[in-house]
Amino acid sequence: MTAWLMKSEPDVYGLSDLKRDQTTPWEGVRNYQARNFLRDDAQVGDLVLFYHSNAEPSGVAGLARVARAAYPDPTQFDPKSDYADPTSPPDAPRWVTVDLAFVEAWRAPVTLAQLKADSALESMEVTRRGSRLSVHPVSQVHFDRVVALGRANGVL
């Protein structure tokens, strides 16, 4: 089991959208490192810190769970999609997606400022300057700490 952090812009697709939909394909990952994590390491049941980027404020909004392991991302073959990749070979699709399921939302996010200020989270990837990997593993210790901070804000 691996714990994860995945970023999304709430204006595009936020945790409240996932709560409404209950499950969603995590489409549009177009970074090789992030893809490799999804393809090679994400397993059904893995828990995910759902991070809102470009938000006011940015931070971890709650939890999701991997509901389906990696499969080819259909949007790469959809010419009308923003995520279309005409160079991806149909017989060996370049990009994958996983399905996420809603788990819980917090009354207020654990903000990036809060994450940076917490000495227990010093080495956490998302607190690093210039960090922009949208899918990456999180240590169990960091995961548990962020969940404790989030739940302290109240579970919706």
Added chain:
DNA sequence: GCCAACGTTGGC
């Protein structure tokens, strides 16, 4: 294989 140009991410 190097590296400059360019595009994207995402905090502020």
Added chain:
DNA sequence: GCCAACGTTGGC
């Protein structure tokens, strides 16, 4: 809106 960080592309 600005810009730092960093990934990708393409000329050589």
